[in-house]
Amino acid sequence: MIEAKSIGKFFSVVNEKGLAEGLTAVLNVSITIPDGKIVSLLGPSGCGKSTFLEILAGLQAPTDGTIHIDGKLVLEPLPATRKEQIAYRRRYRFISPLANGVFRDRPKHDIAMIFQDYAVFPWMTALQNVVFALKLRNAAPSFAVGGAVKLKKREIEDKALYYLHKVGLAASAYKYPSQLSGGMRQRLALARALSVEPKIILMDEPFAAVDALTREKLQDELLRLWDETAGTGNPVTIILVTHDVQEAVYLSDEVVVFSPSPGSIRNRILVSVKRPRARTDAELAEIHERILAMFQYDINQEADYSI
Ligand SMILES: Nc1ncnc2c1ncn2[C@@H]1O[C@H](COP(=O)(O)OP(=O)(O)O)[C@@H](O)[C@H]1O
Numbered sequence: 001m002i003e004a005k006s007i008g009k010f011f012s013v014v015n016e017k018g019l020a021e022g023l024t025a026v027l028n029v030s031i032t033i034p035d036g037k038i039v040s041l042l043g044p045s046g047c048g049k050s051t052f053l054e055i056l057a058g059l060q061a062p063t064d065g066t067i068h069i070d071g072k073l074v075l076e077p078l079p080a081t082r083k084e085q086i087a088y089r090r091r092y093r094f095i096s097p098l099a100n101g102v103f104r105d106r107p108k109h110d111i112a113m114i115f116q117d118y119a120v121f122p123w124m125t126a127l128q129n130v131v132f133a134l135k136l137r138n139a140a141p142s143f144a145v146g147g148a149v150k151l152k153k154r155e156i157e158d159k160a161l162y163y164l165h166k167v168g169l170a171a172s173a174y175k176y177p178s179q180l181s182g183g184m185r186q187r188l189a190l191a192r193a194l195s196v197e198p199k200i201i202l203m204d205e206p207f208a209a210v211d212a213l214t215r216e217k218l219q220d221e222l223l224r225l226w227d228e229t230a231g232t233g234n235p236v237t238i239i240l241v242t243h244d245v246q247e248a249v250y251l252s253d254e255v256v257v258f259s260p261s262p263g264s265i266r267n268r269i270l271v272s273v274k275r276p277r278a279r280t281d282a283e284l285a286e287i288h289e290r291i292l293a294m295f296q297y298d299i300n301q302e303a304d305y306s307i
Pocket residue numbers: 011012013023024025043044045046047048049050051052261
């Protein structure tokens with residue numbers, strides 16, 4: 001279970017006059033996500049979705065609030081007062097917040113992240129990309145602590161091939177990302193994420209760069225792979241950031257609608273339509289309409305301010 005409590009993120013920025021300014025990217029976001037669900041974070045661009053997702057992943061520390069995964073803290077909020085700063089330095093010396101997460105707070109959380117761009121390493125073949133992820137996971141001391149068995153070289157390669165096969169890339173194992181189409185590259189990113197058999201997969205606009213038909217196919221593949229893990233009794237939780245209303249509604253158990261910047265939760269909509277779903281389902285269409293109306297309202301409000 002993922003529990004985010006009053007998450008806030010404030011960036012200090014220097015403006016063109018050289019003066020310090022601040023920007024609140026995420027404001028007071030609290031949400032609890034049970035295991036095995038697909039949840040979409042939906043909102044206009046710039047509303048802090050990626051920032052929130054990176055905080056969930058422990059790639060950024062929040063300035064307010066806490067994230068717990070299965071009761072364990074993800075990252076400590078950065079110190080705000082002088083007193084907190086001193087205590088924080090004493091505890092961590094000069095290690096960065098991210099490094100603290102990796103080296104100090106074992107065992108780490110079982111998360112894989114898929115980014116919108118640069119999802120795979122261009123200088124490695126498809127197979128090498130997946131093998132690399134597995135080797136990293138293998139080397140992490142925390143997973144030995146967690147009771148996971150270390151894999152042998154041969155086993156790593158077999159596993160990588162198994163997951164490439166799962167996403168339909170078995171024949172492209174020895175190709176480089178530049179030789180793959182956009183959709184295939186995203187499949188490779190998915191294979192890499194799945195290969196480490198994480199409990200949680202975080203995806204940041206994973207299908208934004210591919211054409212509409214490929215996108216629908218990838219969505220269905222994602223659902224199929226997610227459904228397979230549900231059968232194993234160890235269901236993976238997927239949190240997906242998107243600005244595509246249809247994608248959010250079609251895929252999710254719950255759609256979390258963010259407000260325009262600073263990002264806070266505007267509405268949470270449960271989608272209880274049974275799977276497999278038809279894209280033309282009337283209930284899905286109705287939810288779609290409702291969300292669009294919400295966005296329309298936000299846009300109109302914005303226009304009013306500018307008068
Ligand atoms: N490292 C940073 N420093 C300063 N501002 C940032 C930083 N990262 C993001 N922002 C700002 O925070 C806001 C939210 O960004 P982001 O989370 O990327 O939005 P989204 O993913 O919803 O498009 C934006 O206004 C962006 O400019």
